[in-house]
């Protein structure tokens with residue numbers, strides 16, 4: 001294998017602020033949850049009609065680049081050794097800006113990756129607080145400290161489909177998103193589950209660009225199956241060699257090359273055009 005070029009380190013000024021936001025988001029979710037659980041007593045489930053629309057309005061008005069879905073959390077999607085308090089999940093995704101990601105692995109792209117990690121951590125805390133005010137018991141989970149396989153969970157919630165690199169491919173922003181869930185006690189909302197995006201798997205078989213362009217050859221050609229028959233998504237596979245990815249990801253503080261090169265990351269109408277090409281067999 002060719003030795004990897006060492007990219008320049010990101011500038012420290014903005015990164016310090018981003019890391020402070022990251023730390024604040026992580027601390028907040030635990031600070032919020034401790035007193036909250038002290039107050040919890042068993043409560044009967046009360047349906048909340050109209051709340052999903054209100055929540056969507058709240059999210060849209062506050063963060064134009066955030067999308068949400070809602071689904072049941074299968075036990076198999078919880079990482080070994082971790083736990084979640086509740087078994088329904090709201091999943092939020094937030095866009096990483098294209099002009100920044102296009103610079104990967106330049107520090108500007110890394111800063112954008114970290115900015116959205118930090119920002120989305122604060123977003124899910126705020127969504128959780130909003131829900132609690134409406135009487136919905138829930139637990140937010142910072143995107144940097146994942147308890148579950150969030151790309152699979154978001155795929156189950158109909159927000160996109162996992163690409164060859166294991167990241168979620170969304171219709172709006174392609175792979176230029178970060179993901180974080182809020183675990184919820186009851187099925188307060190209709191599930192957003194659908195299979196509209198599973199054709200992406202077929203496109204990925206033809207494309208394979210992320211695998212070819214990954215500087216550390218961390219995207220597996222043959223994907224070992226971890227768990228079979230997970231409701232809503234089928235098999236969960238290991239797409240990334242973690243050690244290889246982490247080494248380059250840490251060195252560049254965010255890498256993002258596999259996101260940059262994915263055709264879906266162009267956004268706009270790319271999703272529709274590629275879908276039509278797959279359906280019409282013109283690729």
Ligand code: SF4
Nearest residue numbers: 214245248255257258
């Ligand atoms: S983040 Fe970088 S190193 Fe990791 S899989 Fe993607 S391209 Fe490869």
Ligand code: SF4
Nearest residue numbers: 163204207208210262
């Ligand atoms: S780069 Fe190609 S193979 Fe990789 S996730 Fe995107 S569409 Fe799929």
